[in-house]
Amino acid sequence: MQEKQDSPAKASGVLGKAHPALKAFMCGSLSGTCSTLLFQPLDLVKTRLQTLQNNSRPGAPRVGMMTVFLNVIRTERLLGLWKGVSPSFVRCIPGVGIYFSTFYSLKQHFFQERAPNAGQAVLLGGGARCVAGVAMLPVTVIKTRFESGRYNYVSVFGALRSVCETEGPRALFSGLTATLLRDAPFSGIYVMFYSQAKRSLPQEVTSSPYAPLVNFGCGIVSGVLASLATQPADVVKTHVQVSPDLYPRTADAARFIYTEHGLRGFFRGAVPRSLRRTLMAAMAWTVYEQLMAQMGLTS
Numbered sequence: 001m002q003e004k005q006d007s008p009a010k011a012s013g014v015l016g017k018a019h020p021a022l023k024a025f026m027c028g029s030l031s032g033t034c035s036t037l038l039f040q041p042l043d044l045v046k047t048r049l050q051t052l053q054n055n056s057r058p059g060a061p062r063v064g065m066m067t068v069f070l071n072v073i074r075t076e077r078l079l080g081l082w083k084g085v086s087p088s089f090v091r092c093i094p095g096v097g098i099y100f101s102t103f104y105s106l107k108q109h110f111f112q113e114r115a116p117n118a119g120q121a122v123l124l125g126g127g128a129r130c131v132a133g134v135a136m137l138p139v140t141v142i143k144t145r146f147e148s149g150r151y152n153y154v155s156v157f158g159a160l161r162s163v164c165e166t167e168g169p170r171a172l173f174s175g176l177t178a179t180l181l182r183d184a185p186f187s188g189i190y191v192m193f194y195s196q197a198k199r200s201l202p203q204e205v206t207s208s209p210y211a212p213l214v215n216f217g218c219g220i221v222s223g224v225l226a227s228l229a230t231q232p233a234d235v236v237k238t239h240v241q242v243s244p245d246l247y248p249r250t251a252d253a254a255r256f257i258y259t260e261h262g263l264r265g266f267f268r269g270a271v272p273r274s275l276r277r278t279l280m281a282a283m284a285w286t287v288y289e290q291l292m293a294q295m296g297l298t299s
Contacts, residue, residue: 032096219282
């Protein structure tokens with residue numbers, strides 16, 4: 001009985017002795033788990049919108065977010081909205097942890113004495129996202145294919161094995177350029193607006209009981225701006241990863257999108273993606289900062 005009572009204290013002691021970067025990883029992973037589960041349906045709808053075939057007749061009604069949403073529920077039931085959640089978890093739990101631990105480490109190394117300015121915040125956020133993006137790209141490819149509905153993969157690891165056997169390991173890194181062009185600017189722009197917005201707030205607001213709500217609001221504004229700026233790269237990345245045989249290069253996918261849909265095609269799925277990325281980033285940062293504060297660390 002005594003051993004059972006002592007175990008939580010021992011676990012707490014081990015956690016207290018953990019390296020700050022490891023604590024940041026754990027906080028990031030937990031925040032990524034919560035946000036991924038909540039907002040997966042928006043990611044699936046975004047992927048379906050971006051990969052719609054342009055077979056509609058002239059004058060036919062345009063397919064929008066709600067049409068795809070209701071069609072998924074009708075044909076695949078409600079749980080169909082969470083198709084791809086397994087690779088999302090495999091990607092986001094370690095991926096968000098890697099991002100926040102890298103972000104924390106870079107910030108402690110270069111900006112321990114002072115807060116980064118706007119330009120430095122862009123580099124800080126973009127650098128951390130590049131590390132996480134490259135590390136988790138194979139799972140990102142599988143996640144995108146799961147969500148597209150064009151592949152009959154049974155499991156994440158089965159899909160990874162299937163891609164390696166049929167297309168070669170190189171296929172797991174398809175869309176690398178588009179992914180980095182999307183993720184690094186998104187994170188950089190997000191961190192810049194987020195950090196600058198928080199710095200402009202009075203001290204009594206940031207230290208009040210409403211601080212998490214204020215942080216969430218800053219995250220919403222930052223996420224919308226960052227999502228819109230990086231939407232074209234996201235559409236290109238989706239096409240390359242879903243159909244690597246048709247678009248072996250990023251430029252091929254961009255050319256196809258422009259030829260088939262014009263400039264408007266680069267903003268397909270902008271609404272569900274903006275909603276998901278904005279809410280997910282705002283929640284992840286809010287949860288991360290609260291957990292870090294509980295551990296006595298400055299995020």
